[in-house]
Amino acid sequence: MSRQPETDPVETITDLSDLRLDLARRYKATTSVGATVDLSVVDADFAAVERDGYVVLENLLSPEEVDRIRTAITPLLDKTGRNTFEGERTQRVYSVLNKTRVCDRLVDHPRVLALLDRMFLPNYLLSQLQVININPGEVAQLLHPDDAVYPVPRPRPPLGAATVWAIDAFTNDNGATVVLPGSHRWDANRRPGDQDTRLTAVMPPGSCVFFLGTLWHGGGANHSDHARLAITAQYCEPWLRPQEAFTLSTNRDTVRAVSEEIRRMLGYSIHPPFIGMVDGMHPKRLLRT
Template identity: 55%
Template structure:
């Protein structure tokens, strides 16, 4: 799909599946590196005994670095959010067989700005396993205050794909079938918003030195004009001099 076609689909549906961005070998490698870091089930916001997570992803592994600043994905996010947009959260989640459904929600609901409105965030969900499914309500990113009242559309993004979800799109997780599903989700937000994770504190400056310049900017080592993000009155990138 061309850039124009991809943007048209995103604006129409509120979601877009970008296929074949990772090879099968690439998916296996990332999974192998992440699996030892998965925490015991139950320690997550949904208190699910079926769900394992990696906390402090950037502090613990470089496996997800190429996903955060993937040029094909960021080329689309660049057209959805303002320049200097931030990485708001990085999630690594394995949903095990038998996990119950998760109810409908939209990602940037924690920002108290009335709907309808443009999305303040964009999620990039990377699929590593064939058991990944989610339910979406196409066009719901344009809704005002209403909730989903009809069944949504089931998506099964193939391994190696990245699914973009506008922050105002209603989506849910259906019951997990017999296979586990490991996903990596990078949440990006407008540069003038507070992020979900305090990336300037963790992973910290030493780890940030190992990351690409683009990723460092998305962690907050950047300035949003005229002067949001200063450190001692100067650009925070001077911290790496």
């Protein structure tokens, strides 16, 4: 017997406000694991982010998890940056999800998603996932705000946010991320100057620094004798184009294997009414074949 095509009930649209509805509603949005975090913790984290543009979240991973991540990603470190922004002595790994599962917990950690849930519209997206290993002798990275890739004038709310996870300890001399507190509120014409405070995100392994896409920051110079291994996960509003085209770079077997949160953030979700559709339907239908 041939299989009958799936059909959804016909929706009556009488006003433009009706287009806020999810017209591909067969696959309902799931509750974010960020909802499991104590509200007082989220309040404190979010207050710091609003005030400073960033917050350091310490000891989110166990030493065993950190060791497992380091063991899995070290063999992947075979290429250095293509320019001075990426770093001539900095190794980077792209398309991480297709190469290892060990970074999944960093992407969908509840403490991180709890902040993103407050900042962005539902079904926000993963914009980029990279392994970054800053080797000895690397110079400081050009300071920048991550969501400057979107040509929307400042000052404005952030369109993205990022985490940088310390797999090695971040110290004052090994290339730890440098942040400029309060710079998330700067207008389009302001640039970092000698008068601006610059802080180093010193933190133990298994911690992360979470910052807004409007915050000026950069990788620090590595004056030590050892490399500084980290992983960055970046996120954006659901109506924006991510930096990495995950629907192309991540195969369907991988998409089926990741958590529901990551699957949603890879683009297997709908921003109402129909942004993200495939052939007029919800993209999760592709995973049934």
